[in-house]
Amino acid sequence: MNVLERYEPLVDDVEAFYDACRRSLPSVVRVNTIKTTVERAKRALAAEDIAFEVTEWNPTLFRLLDDQPGANWPYVHGWLHGQEEVSAVPARVLDPDPGERIWDACAAPGSKTTQLAALLGDTGLVVATDNNLGRISALRSNTERLGVTNVAVTAEDARTHSLKPFPQAEYDRALVDAPCSCEGTVRKNPDVLEDWTVEHVEGIASVQKGALRRAVQATREGGTVVYSTCTFAPEENEAVLDHVLDAEPCRIEPFDLPLEHTSGVTAWHGKQFDPAVQGAKRIYPHHNDTGGFFCARLAVTG
Amino acid sequence: MADDASPGNQSDRFDRLPATATDRTVDGRPTRAELLAWWDERFGIEPGVFAEHTFWERGDGKIWVCRGDLETPVGIEALGMLAVRTRQEHWKPTLEAIQRFGDDATRNRIELATPEAAVFLAGADQELPWDGDWGYLIVTHEVAGEPEPLGVGLYVYDELRSMVPKGRRREL
Known part of the structure; x- marks a missing residue:
C-alpha cells in the first residue's frame, strides 16, 4: 500500500485506515x-x-447483509440501484428542489444522476454530461432502468460544456463528481493503487479545475455547485478548490454531513491553500466502513 | 407534406412530435394526439398521465418521452427515455416505459404468478390463457402486495412471447 502511505500525515488513525482499506466493501442499494x-x-x-x-x-x-444488489425482483423493477454509500453523499449535499435545472458535469455511469433525478421527483431537468460514449451507454441504461424522464444526456468534455441545446437559462445547481485517482475505491478495486502515478494526478487535476470552473460559470448567481471525488489526494481536492476560488466568483459554504469525517486540509507538500477549504469534508474508509470520499459545497456569487 | 429529401428524421437529434396532424411537417411522423390516443385505446392509460411530458422522435419511429419542455430540435445523446417504436403497424412500447407508466393501465394487462413472471423475465415464451386481444400486452406480477408492471409481452396463438430485451433478461 505504498500509495496510501503518502496520506498517513492526513489520517487521524492510520492503523484503522489500513485495516478498513483491506476489507471488502459492504453491498449497498439506494431505493x-x-x-x-x-x-x-x-x-x-x-x-x-x-x-x-x-x-x-x-x-x-x-446495506445488503448477504446478497448482491442485482439478483432480486425489486431490482428488476428498477426500485433499487447498487450505489456505494459515500457515492450517495454529493447529491444530498447539492440538495436540489423539485423543478430546478441541474447540471451533472461528469455523469456516467449515472448513480448520482439518477439520485438527483429522484430528489427532483422526476421534475425540472438534469443535464447529464460525459465525454466517453461507452460510459454514456451505461448511463442511459441506468436512467431508463430507473424510469427517469427528466434527464438530457450530452456527450462532451465538461470543461467546454455548451448551453446551446438548453437556451432557457443557467443552471440552479451543478455537481462536479470529477474523474480522479480513485484511491477511495480501493476496497472495491485494489488495482487502483497499482495504476496510480503522480503524473496522472497532475494531469487529472487540470481536468478537474476546468470542469469545476465551467460548472461555476454555468450556474446562476446564488446557485450551488458541489465538487466531489473519491481520491485522498489534496492535489485533486483542496488544490482544485483553491484554484477555482481564485478564478471564479464563488465561495465555500458550510454544510451538515451526518457521517464521521474530517475537514479539508490547508497545506500539502509545501503548498498552502485558502483557509476556506477547511469547509470541505474528507471521509476515510474507517470512519463509517465505506469507501473514501471528498466533498465541498460552493455558493456562486457572480 | 415533406418529401423524402426533407430533413425529416435524423438519427443525431430529437424533434418534438407535432401536436396534431395539421402541425405535421415530416411525412409519417406520429403526432402527440395520436400517441396519447394510442396509450389510451390500447392500455387505458389516460392522456392526463402525460400532461407534463413531451414526446420526441430520433431516428425513424423511435419515440422518446421527456418530462420537460425543451426547444426543438435538440442534438444530444438522450432525452428522457425511449418509450415507443412506431415504425411497424402495431406500435410497441418499451419495457422501461411500461415499468414507468404501466401502473396506470386498465386494459391489455396480464397478471402472471411469480414463477411465470420469472420465465418471462428470462426471455422465454410460454403457453398461457388470455381472453383479450392478441398483440402487445403489459405483463405484471405481484411485488410487495401489489401488481407491478414488469415488461411487454406479445400474445399470439395462445402463447405469451417475452419481449424482454436481451440486456434486461435475468434468471431469478
Whole structure:
C-alpha cells in the first residue's frame, strides 16, 4: 500500500485506515423513489428474505447483509440501484428542489444522476454530461432502468460544456463528481493503487479545475455547485478548490454531513491553500466502513 | 407534406412530435394526439398521465418521452427515455416505459404468478390463457402486495412471447 502511505500525515488513525482499506466493501442499494417508496422496497426485500439494514443517515440507502444488489425482483423493477454509500453523499449535499435545472458535469455511469433525478421527483431537468460514449451507454441504461424522464444526456468534455441545446437559462445547481485517482475505491478495486502515478494526478487535476470552473460559470448567481471525488489526494481536492476560488466568483459554504469525517486540509507538500477549504469534508474508509470520499459545497456569487 | 429529401428524421437529434396532424411537417411522423390516443385505446392509460411530458422522435419511429419542455430540435445523446417504436403497424412500447407508466393501465394487462413472471423475465415464451386481444400486452406480477408492471409481452396463438430485451433478461 505504498500509495496510501503518502496520506498517513492526513489520517487521524492510520492503523484503522489500513485495516478498513483491506476489507471488502459492504453491498449497498439506494431505493429509487421515482418508481417506488422506501416502505414498499422494504416489504419487497423482506418478501424475498433478503436481509438489509437502513443506513443511519439516509433512509433510502440499505446495506445488503448477504446478497448482491442485482439478483432480486425489486431490482428488476428498477426500485433499487447498487450505489456505494459515500457515492450517495454529493447529491444530498447539492440538495436540489423539485423543478430546478441541474447540471451533472461528469455523469456516467449515472448513480448520482439518477439520485438527483429522484430528489427532483422526476421534475425540472438534469443535464447529464460525459465525454466517453461507452460510459454514456451505461448511463442511459441506468436512467431508463430507473424510469427517469427528466434527464438530457450530452456527450462532451465538461470543461467546454455548451448551453446551446438548453437556451432557457443557467443552471440552479451543478455537481462536479470529477474523474480522479480513485484511491477511495480501493476496497472495491485494489488495482487502483497499482495504476496510480503522480503524473496522472497532475494531469487529472487540470481536468478537474476546468470542469469545476465551467460548472461555476454555468450556474446562476446564488446557485450551488458541489465538487466531489473519491481520491485522498489534496492535489485533486483542496488544490482544485483553491484554484477555482481564485478564478471564479464563488465561495465555500458550510454544510451538515451526518457521517464521521474530517475537514479539508490547508497545506500539502509545501503548498498552502485558502483557509476556506477547511469547509470541505474528507471521509476515510474507517470512519463509517465505506469507501473514501471528498466533498465541498460552493455558493456562486457572480 | 415533406418529401423524402426533407430533413425529416435524423438519427443525431430529437424533434418534438407535432401536436396534431395539421402541425405535421415530416411525412409519417406520429403526432402527440395520436400517441396519447394510442396509450389510451390500447392500455387505458389516460392522456392526463402525460400532461407534463413531451414526446420526441430520433431516428425513424423511435419515440422518446421527456418530462420537460425543451426547444426543438435538440442534438444530444438522450432525452428522457425511449418509450415507443412506431415504425411497424402495431406500435410497441418499451419495457422501461411500461415499468414507468404501466401502473396506470386498465386494459391489455396480464397478471402472471411469480414463477411465470420469472420465465418471462428470462426471455422465454410460454403457453398461457388470455381472453383479450392478441398483440402487445403489459405483463405484471405481484411485488410487495401489489401488481407491478414488469415488461411487454406479445400474445399470439395462445402463447405469451417475452419481449424482454436481451440486456434486461435475468434468471431469478
